[in-house]
Amino acid sequence: MKATTINLTRDKENNRIEMIDFYNEATEDYEVWSSDFNMHFGYFIPFKTNVFKRDTMLNEMNNQVIKRLNITKDNKALADLGCGMGGTMRYALKKNKNLAAFGVTLSEFQTKKGNELLKGYNGTILKENYNNTSFSTNTFDAAIAIESFCHSGHSKTSIKEAYRVLKPKGKLVIADAFLKKQPSQLCYGSHYAYNKLCNHWSLKKLETIENIIEKLKHQGFAEIKIENASFRVAPSVLHVPFTIISFVLKQLVNTKSLKRESLHNLKGSFYALLSGLHMKSFGYYIISATK
Numbered sequence: 001m002k003a004t005t006i007n008l009t010r011d012k013e014n015n016r017i018e019m020i021d022f023y024n025e026a027t028e029d030y031e032v033w034s035s036d037f038n039m040h041f042g043y044f045i046p047f048k049t050n051v052f053k054r055d056t057m058l059n060e061m062n063n064q065v066i067k068r069l070n071i072t073k074d075n076k077a078l079a080d081l082g083c084g085m086g087g088t089m090r091y092a093l094k095k096n097k098n099l100a101a102f103g104v105t106l107s108e109f110q111t112k113k114g115n116e117l118l119k120g121y122n123g124t125i126l127k128e129n130y131n132n133t134s135f136s137t138n139t140f141d142a143a144i145a146i147e148s149f150c151h152s153g154h155s156k157t158s159i160k161e162a163y164r165v166l167k168p169k170g171k172l173v174i175a176d177a178f179l180k181k182q183p184s185q186l187c188y189g190s191h192y193a194y195n196k197l198c199n200h201w202s203l204k205k206l207e208t209i210e211n212i213i214e215k216l217k218h219q220g221f222a223e224i225k226i227e228n229a230s231f232r233v234a235p236s237v238l239h240v241p242f243t244i245i246s247f248v249l250k251q252l253v254n255t256k257s258l259k260r261e262s263l264h265n266l267k268g269s270f271y272a273l274l275s276g277l278h279m280k281s282f283g284y285y286i287i288s289a290t291k
């Protein structure tokens, strides 16, 4: 076990690409995953979404997250903490005409291109750290973090900042993968997939579901609701191998090469699938909480 840990740690050092470089270089690749530039997994509902049409599931994830915010005509300000290309912001703004949305990302590429995609919408992406934003305290009616807080290990700091920028009674919704047990309790296969996933997708760590609830409570969040969405998410995770093959073939035909960051992203996607198969160790959750 000790030797495994040492090897995995060494591997981690060799493989890690800085998160910002990763997103600056690999974000374009997500167009193969989603024509709407949704950089997350999907939510399957039989007869509503089509299992063969990935974007219907990815947009349903947007719908599920936004729905839990209880946006009304009076709720006007939404923060997307780790917004990627603003896919969820555009979805929310299309559905709620009174809404204004601000997204933050550390990637220059996402800020520039995401803002271009937001032209004509009441939304803006800022190049800022979600752990330390420039927003005033008590600004937002709602905040979301879809597959973004994992980059900071679902840390207390991220939760504290989300709490700070929300107005009293404001809602936070997090959609992400979490561990069902402590890393030390993972079996060899889960541990391997987990380490590889973190390295290739530049994730600090995944928190356990138990600890994230504690962190939210400790911060002062109330009405914490935890929903295990793993089976809803699974059909979109199963798209990963086909997307990888189609991406690699396209790249090889067009440019005859693969960027290091693209390769990391593809490997990360593969390890996400591998982790997803360890259903006793990993789960995908939608967490709602109120300030």
Ligand SMILES: C[S@@+](CC[C@H](N)C(=O)[O-])C[C@H]1O[C@@H](n2cnc3c(N)ncnc32)[C@H](O)[C@@H]1O
Residues within 6 Å of the ligand: 019, 023, 037, 038, 039, 040, 081, 082, 083, 084, 085, 086, 087, 088, 104, 105, 106, 107, 110, 128, 129, 130, 131, 145, 146, 147, 148, 149, 151, 152
């Ligand atoms: C997997 S993408 C998800 C993007 C988006 N939420 C979506 O679902 O399409 C993760 C995002 O988190 C952002 N991110 C990671 N760490 C961040 C930080 N400390 N501050 C701001 N954004 C961060 C990345 O730049 C990226 O946009």
